[in-house]
Amino acid sequence: MRYEAPESLEGAVALLAGAKGEARVLAGGTDLLVQMRADVVDPDLIVDIKRIPETRAVTEEKGGWRIGAAVTGAELKEHPRLKKVWPGVIEAANLIGSTQVQGRATLGGNLCNGSPAADSVPALIAAGAVASLVGPGGRRDLPVEDVMLGPRKLALQKGEIVASFLLPPRPPRSSDAYLRFIPRTEMDIAVVGAGVSLSLDANSVISAARVSLGAVAARVLLVPEAAQAIIGSRLDKPAQDRLEAAARAACRPIDDKRGTTEFRIDVAAVLARRSALIALDRARSN
Numbered sequence: 001m002r003y004e005a006p007e008s009l010e011g012a013v014a015l016l017a018g019a020k021g022e023a024r025v026l027a028g029g030t031d032l033l034v035q036m037r038a039d040v041v042d043p044d045l046i047v048d049i050k051r052i053p054e055t056r057a058v059t060e061e062k063g064g065w066r067i068g069a070a071v072t073g074a075e076l077k078e079h080p081r082l083k084k085v086w087p088g089v090i091e092a093a094n095l096i097g098s099t100q101v102q103g104r105a106t107l108g109g110n111l112c113n114g115s116p117a118a119d120s121v122p123a124l125i126a127a128g129a130v131a132s133l134v135g136p137g138g139r140r141d142l143p144v145e146d147v148m149l150g151p152r153k154l155a156l157q158k159g160e161i162v163a164s165f166l167l168p169p170r171p172p173r174s175s176d177a178y179l180r181f182i183p184r185t186e187m188d189i190a191v192v193g194a195g196v197s198l199s200l201d202a203n204s205v206i207s208a209a210r211v212s213l214g215a216v217a218a219r220v221l222l223v224p225e226a227a228q229a230i231i232g233s234r235l236d237k238p239a240q241d242r243l244e245a246a247a248r249a250a251c252r253p254i255d256d257k258r259g260t261t262e263f264r265i266d267v268a269a270v271l272a273r274r275s276a277l278i279a280l281d282r283a284r285s286n
């Protein structure tokens, strides 16, 4: 097995695109190394992207924030301003594993591992994050909801990597939240996850919203009907009921030992409502 750690995106893309056998990007390694040890994957080439500046930076851009794909959850938590603007994204990244795992696990790895239960993905989708992909054909932008096609299936082409994510500018009175259900308090895979991002107008009416659900379908879902259910409301009880109904209707979960179909649908509705209430509360003080 060959290990390379290029210092430019072009270098990483050239290595990945030119690889003869199986090639994998290495970010934090908290999924990849586990899978290699379990013989689930056996790459001929590993391309470590952590020496590439764009993948490791958090910068303000056009009023929004660009977050490198190889920035860890722990680094995001330490950022002096990001937590105020995108608390839901930060809390989602910091639900991943343990303190030790959070010191390695990255947003790019969480997305590109291709799990429908990945914790940071619903929060990124709710935030309206756009992934910046770099490959042999150059650079292109893809909304995060379009990156994952199904379990372990991504819209990335051969040689293409996620370089960074752009979180859009935030109007005043905006915030977000992410909640997940797991059977124990930490170190478990989400049975359901729900991310909500919303903005309020000057009268505290919801003027924009995005709702995303994880682990209730083959890919993390953006649920526009759930957003429409609360836009124009103050998230009063009827709006909460509409949100729950829309979240339920969007779910197409599997039935497994972690949760039955019925249980997952019930939990998705509850978590969508609770996340929306938390985001609303945060937006009021922003």
Ligand SMILES: Cc1cc2nc3c(=O)[nH]c(=O)nc-3n(C[C@H](O)[C@H](O)[C@H](O)COP(=O)(O)OP(=O)(O)OC[C@H]3O[C@@H](n4cnc5c(N)ncnc54)[C@H](O)[C@@H]3O)c2cc1C
Residues within 6 Å of the ligand: 024, 025, 026, 027, 028, 029, 030, 031, 032, 033, 034, 049, 069, 070, 095, 096, 097, 098, 101, 104, 105, 106, 107, 108, 109, 110, 111, 112, 113, 117, 118, 119, 120, 160, 161, 162, 163, 187, 188, 189, 190
């Ligand atoms: C003990 C433990 C607990 C965990 N708990 C959770 C949890 O609670 N919630 C959760 O969601 N996950 C959890 N995970 C899974 C894992 O930690 C996360 O998915 C993490 O975010 C992966 O990031 P990474 O940087 O370590 O990815 P890596 O392991 O480096 O990469 C993962 C995959 O993505 C690819 N990849 C990585 N970066 C890129 C990129 N920029 N462009 C293209 N492809 C890329 C890699 O080739 C690989 O296939 C846990 C893992 C462990 C070991």
